Amino acid sequence: MGAEQADTPISGDVPRDDREHTGTPISGSARRGGSDIPGGRRKQRVSMADVAKLAGVSSQTVSRVSNGHPGVIDSTREQVLAAMRELGYRPNSAARALRYGQFNTIGVILFSLASTGNSRTVEAIATHAAAEGYAITLIPIDVPTQDNVLGAFTRMGELAVDAVIAIIEIYLLDTVTVTLPPGVHVVVVDSDAGDRYSVVDTDQADGARRAVRHLLDLGHRTVWHVTGPRTSYAALSRARAWRATLEEAGRPVPPPLPGDWSAGSGYAAGLALAGEPGCTAVFAANDQMALGLLRAFHERGRTVPGEISVVGFDDIPDSAYFVPPLTTVHQDFAEVGRRCVRQVLAQIRDGQSSRPGTDLVPTSLAVRQSTAPPPAGATS
Amino acid sequence: MGAEQADTPISGDVPRDDREHTGTPISGSARRGGSDIPGGRRKQRVSMADVAKLAGVSSQTVSRVSNGHPGVIDSTREQVLAAMRELGYRPNSAARALRYGQFNTIGVILFSLASTGNSRTVEAIATHAAAEGYAITLIPIDVPTQDNVLGAFTRMGELAVDAVIAIIEIYLLDTVTVTLPPGVHVVVVDSDAGDRYSVVDTDQADGARRAVRHLLDLGHRTVWHVTGPRTSYAALSRARAWRATLEEAGRPVPPPLPGDWSAGSGYAAGLALAGEPGCTAVFAANDQMALGLLRAFHERGRTVPGEISVVGFDDIPDSAYFVPPLTTVHQDFAEVGRRCVRQVLAQIRDGQSSRPGTDLVPTSLAVRQSTAPPPAGATS
DNA sequence: TCGGATGATGTTTACGTAAACATTATCCTT
DNA sequence: AAGGATAATGTTTACGTAAACATCATCCGA
Structure with a gap:
């Protein structure tokens, strides 16, 4: 609807600043509009009535132009658009909301x-x-x-x-x-x-199942679990699926270790697990806690994935750069x-x-380097 | 207009799971209001006029009650409040916005x-x-x-x-x-x-200066820098302060390594730096990139902080659980x-x-375990 | 050439709220 | 007891928009 109309007979003295340039014809004229009322506080908003007055039409016509309704002749539309630019008009969403x-x-x-x-x-x-x-x-x-x-x-x-x-x-x-x-x-x-x-x-259960299966498939006898907080449905759901998957496979279900999503809680759990000789695989309910696990195992000299495998949940961008890069459940x-x-x-x-x-929403498993078959000597 | 609709006279078998529980005295009556218009689409919103009608007052009085204005006698106020509860009245913010x-x-x-x-x-x-x-x-x-x-x-x-x-x-x-x-x-x-x-x-320059000073004070001859993206003012500002601090101290300014905030870019920079024999200290423009550095150094067998010290920026919660825990600039x-x-x-x-x-906003330095004096043999 | 269809534009009204003003009731002072 | 202040409440109006309806001009076909 635009620039080709540039020669409607508005007047000669208005600086037509929208001659052919690419972006934002608004800028110059908006400023001009602002200076209308020289001394005092300018009127905060420009309403359709203002535009209508300047364009010499009714405010309903302005409304039609504003909303792209048909039935406005081109020359009128141009005049209205020019007035809008001139005054820096914006529709008032409050009024619109009230109306609609x-x-x-x-x-x-x-x-x-x-x-x-x-x-x-x-x-x-x-x-x-x-x-x-x-x-x-x-x-x-x-x-x-x-x-x-x-x-x-x-x-x-x-x-x-x-x-x-x-x-x-x-x-x-x-x-x-x-x-x-x-x-x-x-x-x-x-x-x-x-x-x-x-x-x-996210299909929490699906994700947790993938994590546990992955570890079982690698040959681990069972999988330990660091949970999220009890108040979280996601955490609950992941823990349930972890348990169910183990039970389906006829594996023993070790006691879950309570976490709260934080790396600190994962670290605490890791310190405890480092002392469990039978533990060769851990599924952490999120990546932060997995990070805490990795650090705890590292501190205690338990190599990952040599001695213990770790799987996380979320696939945060950083997890690919943990030491070692974390195998984790990807959430979309x-x-x-x-x-x-x-x-x-x-x-x-x-x-x-x-x-x-x-x-x-289904999940997928991002397999990286924190998981491997259990060490040869491990109880299997 | 959701679930409360469930017990409009549909049938008796809907379990009422909200009898008498602690909160929301609103529940019962709001539901009643909902059933006003039996067949068709009920009126979407309850307006002051509706409340006024029910309470037998003018809508202006409702407005006064709604806004806690004085000059409403207690009995009237109570009546209005009751009607509000009855109908589940909420002020319409669009109208309010339009008005104000x-x-x-x-x-x-x-x-x-x-x-x-x-x-x-x-x-x-x-x-x-x-x-x-x-x-x-x-x-x-x-x-x-x-x-x-x-x-x-x-x-x-x-x-x-x-x-x-x-x-x-x-x-x-x-x-x-x-x-x-x-x-x-x-x-x-x-x-x-x-x-x-x-x-x-955040006072970016202040933070960067703290990071660099910390490393210089530990005895490092100079400090390398992994930058954020060129488009970021924060990144620019940190890099500038890094350079300025080195220059003030009369230290050589190594070429900055370009990063983009991601751990991946930090990792790439780390691989490059691992080959720099003179490099004993790195200041990464954020913690993610520092994480990448740590992993690269770990992979290349360069111990942190034994051989190389690393400082990050941001103090994300995870950084305390990196391997090793990251010394970093805390942003509030x-x-x-x-x-x-x-x-x-x-x-x-x-x-x-x-x-x-x-x-x-000033920063502070969270000193953890990724920084130490340079190794004895390092060029000083 | 006229009646009606069509198209362009104007006028009225309502959306829900609250300020400004108007009205009525009440109480105090003299 | 009358006059006037004050308190409680009601009425009118405007905020900016857009649907609904009204008006006016134009054009077409018979």
């Missing part, structure tokens, strides 16, 4: 961006949402109590949000149902609330984010509320 | 949440903003081109946002000035645009986030637009 009852915004509730998984998932959510014209509103929860979760959902309900994606431990989700206003859709990550909500998640966080957005948008478009169901 | 011309939202523009620093900073921003009643709207930029940055700022301008925090490489900031509507405030991280914007950042990302929010709020409240200036 829709905000084009997705709320995300989560505990911490500190964990790799969360931040990558959020990033993917933001990226895909942006591609669909949605923005992301973030509410982090510092202390994970039911009250705080409830509060976050309440705030989301008050905010201009069409849907909520909650990346949240399941046990905190119990009382939440009713706090959201009707019409707001929910998708949940890291939870098995598939009976109540749309759930998207980007895909999780993508599917969250897809689900949420489907709900918004259907007008349907969160329909229960679980959407699992 | 303020959105209580801060926009954050950034490249990637994948880097530890960014995600921690964003988290801190979100937390502190939330404490002040502000929400965060996130726009990530997948491909860092000027056009995309411009686009992100433009979108922010259209969104309901009172201010923008940009965590962005400086060189992409050039054309941006004019794209934001007047009245939107800007704070920038990771940039030296202090002449044009409010800048908050949370403080950076806090100050961003403080600056932005100050601007909003002053009504002043972004006033130039730079606010630097």
